[in-house]
Amino acid sequence: MTKIWHIIKYEYRRHVFRKRFLFSLLSLPMAVIAMILVAILIGAFSVDTSPVGYIDYADVIHEPITIEEEGDIFNPIIPFTAYQDEDRAKNDLEAEEIQAYYVIPETYSDSLEIELFYLEEPGGDVQSQFTDLVRQNLLASEDLDPEVIQRLEEGSLITTTSLDGSREMREDQWYTIFTPFIAGIMFVVVVMTSGGYLLQAVVEEKENRTMEIVITSVTPTQLMTGKIIGNIGVGLTQLVIWLIFGWIGLRVGGHFWPFLQDFSISTDYILLLLAVMLPAFVMVSAFMAAIGSTMTEMREAQQVSGLISLPMMIPYYISSTIMMNPNGALVVILSYFPLTSPITILMRSAFTVVPAWELAINITILIAFAVFAIWFAGRAFRMGMLRYGKKLSIKEIFGKRIEK
Amino acid sequence: MAIINVSHISKRFGETQAVNDLSFEVKPGEIFGLLGPNGAGKTTTIRMILDIFEPDSGEISVLGGSMNEEKKNHIGYLPEERGLYQDIPLERCLTFLATLKGMDEKKASAELREYMKQFDLYEYRDKKVKELSKGMQQKAQLITTLVHDPEIVIIDEPFTSLDPVNTEMVKDILEMKRDEGKAIIMSTHQMNQVEELCDRILLIDHGQRVLYGTLREIQNNFSSRDIMVTPLSTLPDSIGGVREIRKLNGRYRLVLEESSEPNKILKNLINLGVELIEFEIAVPPLNEIFIKVVKEQEGDKND
Numbered sequence: 150m151t152k153i154w155h156i157i158k159y160e161y162r163r164h165v166f167r168k169r170f171l172f173s174l175l176s177l178p179m180a181v182i183a184m185i186l187v188a189i190l191i192g193a194f195s196v197d198t199s200p201v202g203y204i205d206y207a208d209v210i211h212e213p214i215t216i217e218e219e220g221d222i223f224n225p226i227i228p229f230t231a232y233q234d235e236d237r238a239k240n241d242l243e244a245e246e247i248q249a250y251y252v253i254p255e256t257y258s259d260s261l262e263i264e265l266f267y268l269e270e271p272g273g274d275v276q277s278q279f280t281d282l283v284r285q286n287l288l289a290s291e292d293l294d295p296e297v298i299q300r301l302e303e304g305s306l307i308t309t310t311s312l313d314g315s316r317e318m319r320e321d322q323w324y325t326i327f328t329p330f331i332a333g334i335m336f337v338v339v340v341m342t343s344g345g346y347l348l349q350a351v352v353e354e355k356e357n358r359t360m361e362i363v364i365t366s367v368t369p370t371q372l373m374t375g376k377i378i379g380n381i382g383v384g385l386t387q388l389v390i391w392l393i394f395g396w397i398g399l400r401v402g403g404h405f406w407p408f409l410q411d412f413s414i415s416t417d418y419i420l421l422l423l424a425v426m427l428p429a430f431v432m433v434s435a436f437m438a439a440i441g442s443t444m445t446e447m448r449e450a451q452q453v454s455g456l457i458s459l460p461m462m463i464p465y466y467i468s469s470t471i472m473m474n475p476n477g478a479l480v481v482i483l484s485y486f487p488l489t490s491p492i493t494i495l496m497r498s499a500f501t502v503v504p505a506w507e508l509a510i511n512i513t514i515l516i517a518f519a520v521f522a523i524w525f526a527g528r529a530f531r532m533g534m535l536r537y538g539k540k541l542s543i544k545e546i547f548g549k550r551i552e553k
Numbered sequence: 554m555a556i557i558n559v560s561h562i563s564k565r566f567g568e569t570q571a572v573n574d575l576s577f578e579v580k581p582g583e584i585f586g587l588l589g590p591n592g593a594g595k596t597t598t599i600r601m602i603l604d605i606f607e608p609d610s611g612e613i614s615v616l617g618g619s620m621n622e623e624k625k626n627h628i629g630y631l632p633e634e635r636g637l638y639q640d641i642p643l644e645r646c647l648t649f650l651a652t653l654k655g656m657d658e659k660k661a662s663a664e665l666r667e668y669m670k671q672f673d674l675y676e677y678r679d680k681k682v683k684e685l686s687k688g689m690q691q692k693a694q695l696i697t698t699l700v701h702d703p704e705i706v707i708i709d710e711p712f713t714s715l716d717p718v719n720t721e722m723v724k725d726i727l728e729m730k731r732d733e734g735k736a737i738i739m740s741t742h743q744m745n746q747v748e749e750l751c752d753r754i755l756l757i758d759h760g761q762r763v764l765y766g767t768l769r770e771i772q773n774n775f776s777s778r779d780i781m782v783t784p785l786s787t788l789p790d791s792i793g794g795v796r797e798i799r800k801l802n803g804r805y806r807l808v809l810e811e812s813s814e815p816n817k818i819l820k821n822l823i824n825l826g827v828e829l830i831e832f833e834i835a836v837p838p839l840n841e842i843f844i845k846v847v848k849e850q851e852g853d854k855n856d
Binding site for chain 2: 353354357358364
């Protein structure tokens with residue numbers, strides 16, 4: 150046991166206390182921050198906040214400035230200027246003092262048509278804010294209860310509840326869509342980087358011939374167990390640090406964008422995440438170790454490891470199918486196949502209620518494959534450990550007897 | 554009582570019979586030379602002793618029984634294929650490998666520092682292994698082999714990449730370990746080192762035992778009836794009991810007549826008034842024996 154512990158410690162230290170790890174650790178939060186910054190910049194530069202004019206022949210707008218909300222960087226307030234006649238508005242438009250102007254014709258109450266004139270089509274914000282302005286003024290002109298007005302203005306919030314009442318989904322719960330995506334990406338990145346480390350560790354030991362000393366000190370099982378646990382430790386460290394980053398991000402971001410404060414994940418979903426991710430993590434690590442044992446060069450090993458990483462990403466390529474039809478045949482099949490199941494299960498569960506028995510089968514298959522992968526890795530390792538120049542074929546690994 | 558007992562082991566890899574019915578034993582307190590030409594089956598034999606390979610047939614007993622995990626802690630192994638973790642500091646690499654031999658980190662660290670000082674590696678302890686020279690890496694690997702004070706030391710070509718000073722030091726250490734009662738198996742092609750260090754040798758070829766015994770026994774078996782002498786001046790043209798006198802580089806090789814004995818020749822030389830600096834029975838160098846035996850084997854194979 151102490152030897153396994155030494156191996157775990159060694160594997161953990163050699164990866165975590167390295168510059169490379171720091172880079173991979175910072176890469177995801179940095180990428181997220183960069184994406185947010187780009188979004189902000191695009192938002193800030195693409196929205197034209199110059200005034201929009203209107204000519205109100207129908208006498209609809211009595212209170213020109215009724216929007217009380219404060220604008221933010223994504224939704225800046227666009228000032229609306231009243232004009233008495235179209236010529237002046239047109240002049241100002243040509244002089245680029247306004248970006249567009251609306252004409253509400255006298256026949257508006259019958260035709261319900263408004264005309265818009267522009268040189269360059271204004272963004273969606275202009276349209277929606279002008280619609281709000283007109284709606285508010287129309288409502289104000291009716292003699293309505295202020296509460297009714299408020300409700301009409303805010304619209305409805307639809308909550309979808311599953312028949313058995315176990316699941317609810319509300320329109321404003323944007324994170325139900327984001328959580329499986331983010332969790333999945335984090336999972337794949339972590340599993341693949343730490344799996345990559347493991348792959349590298351095994352190939353290196355073969356390449357630099359340390360293997361022979363190591364296996365005359367410990368058993369292959371001890372070595373494999375230590376390496377797999379050590380590398381999962383590396384992955385979990387990465388994950389925990391990212392979660393802390395994310396949590397801080399939500400807290401800090403919540404001050405600027407209140408919608409971030411709504412973020413929450415149910416305990417059930419967290420349990421599901423763990424139940425899916427842990428066996429998948431062990432499975433991928435063990436397969437990586439097996440690849441490392443059978444290959445003789447790092448480059449080759451990395452190419453072969455694509456056989457593991459590519460299928461894991463398949464659910465992303467068909468994410469729209471999963472979202473629209475989470476119970477379709479293809480999606481269900483993918484949730485049973487061990488390499489595609491982790492991400493498929495996480496996505497499916499976010500968009501539909503997957504029966505408990507189905508989840509149980511999915512997870513059991515994953516666990517069974519994790520156990521199989523460890524066995525496979527142990528066998529591949531025992532056979533491949535001292536082959537320096539020769540690759541090991543899959544047929545050999547499944548052969549009856551280990552040539553020891 | 555033997556510390557390693559190898560009894561009739563055989564091992565085949567596909568078409569190749571790597572080891573064929575090989576038996577020998579290694580005792581505590583001896584340096585045992587495992588010799589043979591390239592591809593003779595030395596490394597396979599070592600790997601079978603270490604339980605990396607299992608013999609197809611035959612028995613191996615190490616430290617009084619079959620190999621187990623605990624026993625691995627009492628074996629130090631310097632493989633032919635040298636290897637250390639390249640990307641980490643020397644001290645961390647050595648400490649990790651020592652802990653895999655069952656040493657606790659503190660003890661390993663203290664012992665390692667002593668060894669590093671002895672091997673002039675102490676000031677390089679924070680350097681990455683890949684930054685060290687080949688000779689330094691070789692020394693580091695020797696430390697890994699010895700630091701846990703193993704009962705059995707198995708070393709494959711311990712002197713390659715070492716300069717004469719370090720070679721002497723390693724020899725001293727091996728002799729010290731032998732005097733402490735450890736069993737040392739040394740596999741090498743450097744026959745002069747074998748002559749200097751080994752108590753007993755096993756020569757294998759094509760996986761089979763060719764020569765086995767003490768160095769002296771083997772050399773005596775191969776000694777011719779020749780005497781090497783170095784006189785102060787010159788030798789007379791004929792000496793009683795000597796069939797032929799050959800001059801070699803200041804020395805003389807005396808080939809004796811069938812009935813003659815070395816003692817008789819010494820007496821005759823003294824009677825002839827020859828002053829001698831050196832008088833010795835010509836023992837064939839191990840190198841010669843090695844080449845002769847291996848060539849004979851080749852001849853047998855070809856017949």
